[in-house]
Amino acid sequence: MDRHTLDTPYPVGPVHFYTCELSGDIIMFDTGPYTFVALDYIKKNINLNRLKYLFITHSHADHYGLENFIAKNSQARIFMPKMDHLKFTNLQTRIEISKKLLLKYGFSTDYIEKIKVMLLNFVNSVPLPINYEILEESKFDIDLNYMFCPGHSKSDAVYLFNGYAITGDCLLNNIFQTPLLDVDYDKND
Secondary structure: OOOEEEEEOOOOOOOOEEEEEEEEEEEEEEOOOOHHHHHHHHHOOOOOOOOOEEOOOOHHHHHHHHHHHHHOOOOEEEEEEHHHHHHHHOHHHHHHHHHHHHOOOOHHHHHHHHHHHHHHHHHOOOOOOEEEEEEHHHHOOOOOEEEEEOOOOOOOOOOOOEEEEOOOOOOOOOOOOOOOOOOOOOOOO
């Protein structure tokens, strides 16, 4: 397993993504952030012609940021947890439920509008994932298992592969594990 480390423009600092060669194919876990430096790194260090699978641990921009580029420039099958798929496809619902909840807890409409603008600006600054499959609904021909450890995000998929556990941000070194608030679509809460 090869670890790749890239700087991010986010307060969390550097991020890791991982690759492994298996029978001449490359398996990749996460992509790094949507930055020119990360894009250049991928172009120079990952043979996209040999990329067979890309597994996303969770839908924070430092982990899926280059998914769109990889989807357009490789034949890789890309997998994303269902909770993350819902996060992208139900953005307006997510905003409305969040607004209702924040109003309920006493936040002002001005403050909520600022959060909404910030969220929309962020969503529009990183290309949305494309051409991916829902992890829980897919099959692949490698010996890979996964489990979910939600906390930092709604999904936090942990991939168990080749004697490794690839965790995204479930286990962070020298940083406080900050859970992020998000919407439970089943409960509208």
